[in-house]
Amino acid sequence: MSDPVVFTGGPIETFDDGPEPEAVLVEDGAVHALGTTSDCEAAATSSPRRVDLEGRTLVPGFVDAHMHLLLHGCRLDWADLSGARSIEDIVRLLRDYADAHPGVASIDGYGYDQTVLAEGRHPTAVDLDRVDRARPVSVQHISGHGYVVNSAVMRNLGISASTPTPSGGRIDRGEAGEPTGLFFDSACDLLTGEGGVKIRNHGPNFHLPMTPEDRRRRFDLAQESFLSVGVTTVCDAQVSSRELMAYLQARDEGSLLLRTHMLLLSSGLEHLREIGLSSTVGNERLEISGVKFYADGSVLARTAFLAGECCGHAPGAGRGDDGYLYHEPQELHDLLVEAQRLGLATATHSQGSVPIGMVLDAIAAGRAQSPRPGVVHRIEHCGFPTDEQIARMAQLGVVPVPQPVQLHEHADEIVEDLGPIGARFYPYGAFQRAGLPVVISSDAPVTDPNPLRAAWAAITRETVSGAVAGEDFRIDRTTALAGLTRSPAALLGRRDVGVIAPGAAADLVLLDDNPMTADVGALPRIGVTETWIGGALAWAADGRAGLTD
Ligand SMILES: [Zn+2]
Structure with missing residues (x-):
């Protein structure tokens, strides 16, 4: 009390x-x-x-409906490559990191974007060998969908020209078939080593092994990062045994401050059926809320299946449309129908209109076979749905969960690669006109967790170059702020967060300006001074509360 x-x-x-x-x-x-x-x-x-x-202005704690806590902690702990504009930059940043962290067993970096590198390509093992030839060096792509590793990593893991490329994945190779160091999407399983979490063709495997000490430190770094921008409830959009253990340990130790919803990765669906998971389980602090599926690859990595977006070109025909599906269409269909039959909520990563259509067909079929009215279905990202698909989503009650800061940071290159349709990326305004909820999320570490910066990006659709990508798809401020609070809370089945109302949890944030009245352009710079969760001060800018020193 x-x-x-x-x-x-x-x-x-x-x-x-x-x-x-x-x-x-x-x-x-x-x-x-x-x-x-x-x-x-x-x-x-x-x-x-x-x-x-x-x-100061008091607002409800923000709700982030799609993020990756432990991976965000890795980003905060590793070399930051998001500013790299050339492969030379990447090598230099990794060397600087190695110099500053002399004892580390491996040298890791996060967040390079090949579309802005002067060389116009991903780095290779040869490039990363210049950082260190003996220790493992690996860099994760900004999308989280893949890595480039040095020769030491491939040598340690026994990866060679005879290693096959798994379906739903990509391994770049030289003339003799030798891997050049790039592993994307389902090929990432190869990097987890013996005893690592294996997820087959169910998603990009970023669940690389880490020591318990590293896991603990990164978990707290990431929690602190979310609390410092006023986020109090999150949905972790890809939970393997690695994340589940981290959350349970933190809860048992009393250090889980964020209210957390977990989406278990679909690679475990069989086991969930065996143990009889047929709904959500947990409490207001930590809940298993559903299952995460992947239909296609990443727009940022240009591995999304955009066959429908590229003037009818088949995937592989260039123009940035050489993406792929993780599953054979029938396999994905059966998985989603099975989830509905079991009573499990689904959230499926789908960017292209072809995979989005596959997901909608499967949800409709699943509902027809097993009517379970309370089961929620979401499409994560939902980059390029057609107008017909948006109408169908509204009719089926399937909720899109995009990330507007991705639009801000990457739309210039996406429009350059895909043509005018690139400006339709994450068409929030069309969702709103169709009567769909507007939900704003970060996908951290893919973009930073600052909710008010995301609201600004959804309101303005301004790109890095200052252009506006898809004027028609902008939303108003009130909708955007509800998209950070009430709307994602409702999506997560909660009435007790995302609001300030009698009976609601006292998850409250103190801001140094009022986001309802400040200039829209100032939203990203509004600072959080205190974050309260359940009536207790969880984080303060002046250091009176927080998890890390
Ligand atoms: Zn994600």
Whole structure:
């Protein structure tokens, strides 16, 4: 039981149409009353402590419906390659990292983007051997869908010209068939080594082994990163045994601060059936919420299946459309139908209109065979749905979960590669016009977790070059802010988060400006000063609370 707290002295934004209250009373981890300061103080069961907002704005804790906690922790722990504009930059950044971390057993980096590199290609093992020939060196692509590794990694893992390329994956090879170091999508299983998590053709395998100490440190780094931008509830969009263990350990130790929903990867579907998982399980702090599937590859890595988007070219015909499907169409269909039969919510990564159509067909078929009205289905990213597909999603109640900062950061190159259809990437406005919920997420570490920067990107659709990609697909500010709070909360089946209302969890964020009234252009720079979860201070900019030093 915690002492009652009254927040007052600044704007209180609930991101809905109601009048702004003057104060909020929090007791026992929940919001108890909204109203005038004296009403709230009178409603407290014992004399309340007052938190003076001093003009700061109080908003509901943000909800990120698609992110990857442990991978985000890796990004924070590894060399940051997102600023690299050439392979020379990558080599230099990795050498700098190795110099600054002399004892590390391997040299890892995250976040290179081949589309902005001067050389116009991915790095190779030969490039990375210049960093270190003896120790493993590996760099992860900005999409999280693949790696480039040095010769030491391939030697240690016994990868050679005779290693076959798995379906749904890519291994780049030299003239004699020898791998050049690039492993994408389902080929990433090869990099996890003996005893590593294996996911076959069910997704990009970023579940590389790590020591318990590394796992713990990266977990806390990532939690801290989300708390520092006001995120209080998350949905981890790809949970293997590695992530599940990390979450359970943190919960048992009392260090799991983020309210967490987990999507278990579809590679375990058979086991879920065997153990009888037929719905969600968990509580308001940690829940297994459904299953994650992959239909196609990544738009950023140009491995998404965009056959329908590229003037009818077959995949492999160039123009950035040489992507692939993870599963044979019938296999994906059967998996999704099976999930519906079991009663499990699904979230399927699908970028191209062909895979999106396959997913919608499977959901419709699954529903027809096994009507289970409460089972939620989502399409992750949902890059290039057609207008007909958007209408069908609304009719089927299938919710798209895109990431607007990807649009901001990558639309210039996407339009260059795909032509005008590139500006349709993540067509939020069309979702809204069709009556679909607008849900904004980060896919961190693919983009940074700052929710207000994501709202800005969805409102403006401004690209790095300053162009506007798809003016018609912009959304208004109120919709965008609801897209960070109430809408993702509803998608996760929650009424207790994403709102400030009597009975809701006291997940509250103090901001140094009001996102309802600040200039839209200023949204990305609004700072968080305090993040509260369940009525307790979880993080403070001044260091009074937090997980790491
Ligand atoms: Zn993701």
